[in-house]
Amino acid sequence: MKFVDEVEIRVEAGDGGNGVVSFRREKYIPKGGPDGGDGGDGGDVYLEADENLNTLIDYQFERIHRAQRGQNGMGKNCTGKRGEDIVLKVPVGTRATDQETGEVLGDLTRHGLRRMVAKGGFHGLGNARFKSSTNRAPRQKTMGTPGEIRSLKLELMLLADVGLLGMPNAGKSTFIRSVSAAKPKVADYPFTTLVPNLGVVRPVHHASFVIADIPGLIEGAADGAGLGIQFLKHLERCGLLLHLVDLAPYDGTDPAVQAVTIVNELQQYSPKLADKPRWLVVNKVDLLTDEEVEERLAEVTEALEWEGPIYQISALSKKGTEQLCKEIMTYLEQLPKPSEVEEEDAQATTEFKWDSYHQEQLDAHDDDDDDDDFDDDDYDVEVVYQK
Ligand SMILES: Nc1nc2c(ncn2[C@@H]2O[C@H](COP(=O)(O)OP(=O)(O)OP(=O)(O)O)[C@@H](O)[C@H]2O)c(=O)[nH]1
Numbered sequence: 368m369k370f371v372d373e374v375e376i377r378v379e380a381g382d383g384g385n386g387v388v389s390f391r392r393e394k395y396i397p398k399g400g401p402d403g404g405d406g407g408d409g410g411d412v413y414l415e416a417d418e419n420l421n422t423l424i425d426y427q428f429e430r431i432h433r434a435q436r437g438q439n440g441m442g443k444n445c446t447g448k449r450g451e452d453i454v455l456k457v458p459v460g461t462r463a464t465d466q467e468t469g470e471v472l473g474d475l476t477r478h479g480l481r482r483m484v485a486k487g488g489f490h491g492l493g494n495a496r497f498k499s500s501t502n503r504a505p506r507q508k509t510m511g512t513p514g515e516i517r518s519l520k521l522e523l524m525l526l527a528d529v530g531l532l533g534m535p536n537a538g539k540s541t542f543i544r545s546v547s548a549a550k551p552k553v554a555d556y557p558f559t560t561l562v563p564n565l566g567v568v569r570p571v572h573h574a575s576f577v578i579a580d581i582p583g584l585i586e587g588a589a590d591g592a593g594l595g596i597q598f599l600k601h602l603e604r605c606g607l608l609l610h611l612v613d614l615a616p617y618d619g620t621d622p623a624v625q626a627v628t629i630v631n632e633l634q635q636y637s638p639k640l641a642d643k644p645r646w647l648v649v650n651k652v653d654l655l656t657d658e659e660v661e662e663r664l665a666e667v668t669e670a671l672e673w674e675g676p677i678y679q680i681s682a683l684s685k686k687g688t689e690q691l692c693k694e695i696m697t698y699l700e701q702l703p704k705p706s707e708v709e710e711e712d713a714q715a716t717t718e719f720k721w722d723s724y725h726q727e728q729l730d731a732h733d734d735d736d737d738d739d740d741f742d743d744d745d746y747d748v749e750v751v752y753q754k
């Protein structure tokens with residue numbers, strides 16, 4: 368299946384139905400009052416996280432999504448029907464951003480989480496609403512307001528605890544294969560991995576974490592070289608990054624230079640990501656003698672001015688991988704859990720503009736004196752049924 372992690376769509380909430388002007392006309396009831404009903408509200412557009420989806424590909428083909436318009440009001444005080452909402456299912460981990468304002472409308476990080484992304488228009492008021500002691504035959508009505516229209520960017524960001532960072536061929540996929548049940552392709556040429564892979568690692572009985580293998584980075588990635596940096600966004604939600612450095616590159620390149628390149632690209636992409644907790648993991652130690660490992664590692668740490676944790680592994684022979692995973696687990700377990708406040712906030716709906724619209728309309732018409740008092744002629748007013 369094709370992996371699509373970024374799409375642009377347009378969502379259009381339904382317009383509110385209009386209010387209507389109508390008067391009761393029945394035999395033997397000569398002075399029937401106003402009975403024009405209100406319109407119905409327009410339908411809203413929602414996004415909902417669904418764990419059964421893992422790509423945004425459907426939205427690449429279907430870009431415009433409209434909720435239903437509210438029905439207009441009718442005579443006999445009948446209110447128009449509310450427009451139906453639409454719910455767009457997206458993979459867990461999707462972030463919706465308003466293209467125009469840049470505002471993040473929702474981070475759908477849990478199955479079933481639902482966020483409104485376009486609010487339906489408010490209903491218009493029928494003339495029955497405007498009846499008062501001084502005006503018994505009002506001919507005012509209000510129109511429904513338009514539904515919100517937004518251009519959205521949907522981005523799928525994988526939900527992994529640990530992200531792997533490194534040059535192509537560093538052994539990222541080999542590592543995830545050896546520590547989890549995930550089986551991404553491994554080969555001795557660069558850019559074997561073209562889309563992110565997730566693996567679940569269970570280093571101890573009672574706990575597990577998710578690790579993300581993303582395509583390798585090369586120099587100039589921030590400017591689009593190789594596969595670019597489009598996949599780095601998947602690391603934004605990780606609690607820990609592993610920088611995998613190939614200590615024995617088959618093409619004879621210098622591991623220290625390679626390592627610095629990666630950090631530079633990371634910095635350019637996002638200083639925030641570069642500031643995330645990061646561990647240095649040197650790989651392919653099986654190809655070198657202990658002295659060579661020490662020597663090259665020293666060069667790498669010096670070039671990076673590295674002071675953080677260092678691990679030596681062979682992803683292929685699994686040397687050092689078990690220990691590394693156990694320490695990752697211990698590290699992740701002591702990280703603070705996302706606070707409850709954040710959870711609540713994620714549930715809240717975005718505030719929309721016309722909550723007070725209804726009252727404003729009535730207030731505005733309170734001062735209207737232009738309608739004459741009720742007289743018999745008013746009974747000849749045509750009953751208007753607006754479409
Ligand atoms: N000897 C040895 N070879 C390794 C080790 N880890 C990976 N390799 C080899 O290195 C090559 C590249 O490994 P991959 O796991 O595909 O590398 P990658 O980082 O996922 O590369 P891209 O997907 O292209 O970014 C393969 O031929 C692996 O067999 C290791 O620890 N020791």
Ligand SMILES: [Mg+2]
Nearest residue numbers: 539540559560
């Ligand atoms: Mg790979």
